[in-house]
Amino acid sequence: MNEDNLLALRDVSYTYDGEDGQRVPVLQGVDLTIQKGSFVSVLGHNGSGKSTMAKLMNALLLPEGGTVLISGMDTKDGELLWEIRRHVGMVFQNPDNQIVGATVEDDVAFGLENMGVDPKEMRDRIDEALVSVGMESYLQAQPHRLSGGQKQRVAIAGIMAMRPSVIILDEATAMLDPQGRMEVLNLARQLNRDEGLTIINITHFPEEAIYSDKVIVMNAGEVLMEGTPSEVFNEVDRLKQVGLDVPFAVRLRHALHSKGIDLPFVLHQEELVEHVCKLLLTK
């Protein structure tokens, strides 16, 4: 087992019970390896199996076929369940439905209380976690008084206090306004950069994927594409076929390209602006 491979899915499959008693396969033969300390984005449509995959990584669901390994720990091993959940933190979509505590402090403490951490140590870890998400001045605040972005940051603090190695954002930005989305995403990138945490961001906003080390595209329960953002987004037509969008700069360049205007491939809007200006000046 390679130490760098923090998370590995080996030929994983999973089936849900459909409404009419039929078995609906959601994941089939998924093979993935996620490197320690990387920022990975998982793109896919509703029903592509991306949320199921997240739940498999945290042992909330167990694979029907294949194995899920977290730092070499098999999620099927019941003895390791709590250790795996401590290692892999999850932030869910609805900010309101994942806050347990009546105050920010109580909520951050929840995971630590579950782990049986000593109350004296808890105090330090809560402060530390809240500082790392920039919510230290909200210690006694009631969750319903916070904005959506702030609630998600509190949820992240609750995970940070447990000192995980991976944080999975399961569409954590889907219900937020643009500002809240920026807050959460910037925080995720900062934690990845400064604390060396592995971040897996499950999303359907292609824009969120451009800063990641690796993009995984899911479709109909299978990994459709896997690679760097440039590799994945270069295949605009293939993504469009499965109904997925690409970042704005990529889309614009693609449109210009089909009109016969040739520009180098870029991911970021600013870069595209530069290239367009250059082109206009040299003409």
Place this chain on the structure above:
Amino acid sequence: MLQNIAIGQYVPGQSFLHRADPRSKLLFIILFATLIFLANNTVTYAILIGFTLYAALLSRLSLSYILKSLKPVWILILFTVVLHIFITKGGTVYFQWGWFTVEEEGVRQAIFISLRLGLLILISSLLTLTTSPIDLTEGLERLLGPLGKIGIPVHDIALMMSIALRFIPTLMEETDKIIKAQTARGANFTSGSLVRRAKNLIPIAIPLFVSAFRRAEELALAMEARGYRGGVGRTRLNKLTFTWRDGIVAVASVILVIVIGWWRT
């Protein structure tokens, strides 16, 4: 519309009563309620009234605000007074009109029973006014802790209560939203007969229930993801600790018991 409703009656503060441990407050209330029922003459009642007023003073809340807690029960008190005056007989006859008399015992009972009710309500509202719902839940959990040994899931009940408290504001906001959405669709909640209005509540209640169930499911998943596995092996952030204040409460309790025991007839 619904945003300004306070949860419970708790008024934050730093007074002696606010800072006493919820467990000692709860135990004291039980003792005090027993003493109220043991009181049976003017002196003992006077002592209890005096004590309640002193406790009210200690809470540093305005007396008129505390007395407001009697509002929902004044009809009950009035009813008890009237009933006792008319029905309880004995002693000197103060007033007679045909078969109808008002006698000494009746008046005495009317006063004492209404005092009992009033004091009970006042002292227990002092508890809820000075203790946050979270502290109250925690105090109850700790006091009932021994019941866990005979198979009563005290921890789970306490967690359910604290989650319910945590979700009250969230569900209030949601109710507000649903009311607005239904009003926008032409629903009318403010006019019509009582039955009609009650019927109109259905389009609010159903979406609220559906969403509450969905929330519960997601919350359970989130709790599990954060390693929740019941009360076993769990630690708590805020450990309740007894302080000198609780010592004073204990001393006051002993003195009260002795004094009431001495003076009652």
